[in-house]
Amino acid sequence: MIRGVLLKGYGGFYYVYAEDRVWECSLRGRFRVKDQEFIPGDRVKILPDQENKATIEEVEPRRNVLSRPAVANVDQAILVFALTSPKPDQNLLDRLLVQVTEGGIEPILVFTKLDKFKKAVLTNEEGADSIGDVYRNIGYTVFEVSNETGQGIEELGARISNKISVLAGPSGVGKSSLFNALSPGKNLKTGDISIKSKRGRHTTRHVELMVCAGGLVADTPGFSSLSMPIMKRLELTDYFPEIASRRSQCRFNSCLHDKEPNCAIKAALEKGEIYPKRYEHYLIFLQEVMEAERKF
Ligand SMILES: Nc1nc2c(ncn2[C@@H]2O[C@H](COP(=O)(O)OP(=O)(O)O)[C@@H](O)[C@H]2O)c(=O)[nH]1
Ligand SMILES: [Mg+2]
Ligand SMILES: [Zn+2]
Structure with a gap:
């Protein structure tokens, strides 16, 4: 038997990547009986039949599962934003960082269109850090790339090889x-926003992993907002490294870093050691987490 990774299910078959090629697989009868649902990223053992055909004999337990889109065993989430056009939506970026880290998945930040935006992106006043530096300083892994000139692409590729990643x-x-x-050489359609939006959000169902830079990557359809995961209000700081390290x-142990006296976070903010936008988003998310808490 050969170990592989499920890329997608389509038309009653499952496509598995193993030993550098894609196998068209059917399921052993016992899997059908169990009505087990397989998703991209599932690690399987296949028994080759003929040519590129095989049967799935075993499925390994999942290390993690991402929902919307459903992908198993995700090593990292590549959060993609443009440096310009569209301007990076930092609320969405910070929201994704919370979601991804709460799900136990490592985030990698990629800022595109470096060719269009050679100068540093100023966050506040002149001389402020570029958006890439903001997140680098907090401790995140950041890449600034150009898909046009290829700048930074090789370095990012090295981070993708031998891993399962989702692009969001x-x-x-x-x-x-x-x-x-x-x-x-493998062209995925770009810039087809109008065609894509006709099919709308339902395209999420057809997520698939693709072989890319020596790894497996799922390109997810775009989205514009996401709600906070359910958690206790005090847990939110777990997902803001610059707050977690100072809390x-x-x-007070129960400090929410909002209106409490002698708060180390507010002190750091006043000294310019915490980025105001990040703190602003923390307070917005805190409100959302508390509202969701009340409903339970
Ligand atoms: N100048 C420049 N244009 C880019 C870059 N990356 C993407 N684009 C353009 O931005 C538009 C949207 O790109 P696309 O890949 O379809 O974005 P998606 O919706 O996130 O998949 C297209 O017209 C691309 O040609 C880049 O690094 N530099
Ligand atoms: Mg796209
Ligand atoms: Zn505090």
């Missing part, structure tokens, strides 16, 4: 272009 980010930022830049210095 709003539409128009260059996710499909990034996929193409990472795997020249033990607050006067």
Whole structure:
């Protein structure tokens, strides 16, 4: 038997990537009886039959599962935003960072269209850090790339090989272009926003993993907003590294870093050690988390 990864299910068959090629697989009868649902990313053992055909004999337990789109065993989420056109939506970016890390998945930030935006993106006043530096300083892994000139693509490719990744980010930022830049020769449609939006959100069902830069990558359709995961209000700081590292210095253990006295986070904010936008988003998300808490 050969170990492989399920890329997609389509038309009653499952397509499995193993030993550098794609196998068209059917299921063993016992799997059908169990009505087990297989999703891209599932690690399977297949028994080759003829040519490129095989049967799935075993499925390994999942390490994690991402929903919307459903992908199993995700090693990392590549959050894609453009440096310009469209301007990066930092609320959405911070929201995705919370969601992804809450799901136990490592985020990688990729800012595209570097060719269009050679100068640093100023966050506040002149001389402020570029958006890439903002997130690098907090401790995230950041790449700035151009899908046009290929700048930064090789370095990102090295981070993708031998891993299962999902691409997420709003539409128009260059996710499909990034996929193409990472795997020249296999063209994914780019810039087809009008065609895509006709099919709308239902395209999420057809998520598939594709071989890209020596790894497996799922290109997800664009989205514009997402709600906070259900959690306790005090847990939100777990997903803001710059708050998590300072919260033990607050006067109260239960400090929410909002209106409490002697708050180390507010002190750091005043000293310019925490980015105001990040803190602003923390407060917005805190409100959402508390509202969801009340409903339970
Ligand atoms: N100048 C420039 N244009 C880009 C870059 N990446 C994508 N684009 C353009 O941005 C538009 C949207 O790209 P697409 O890959 O379809 O975005 P998606 O909706 O995230 O998949 C297309 O017209 C691309 O040609 C880049 O790095 N530089
Ligand atoms: Mg696309
Ligand atoms: Zn505090």
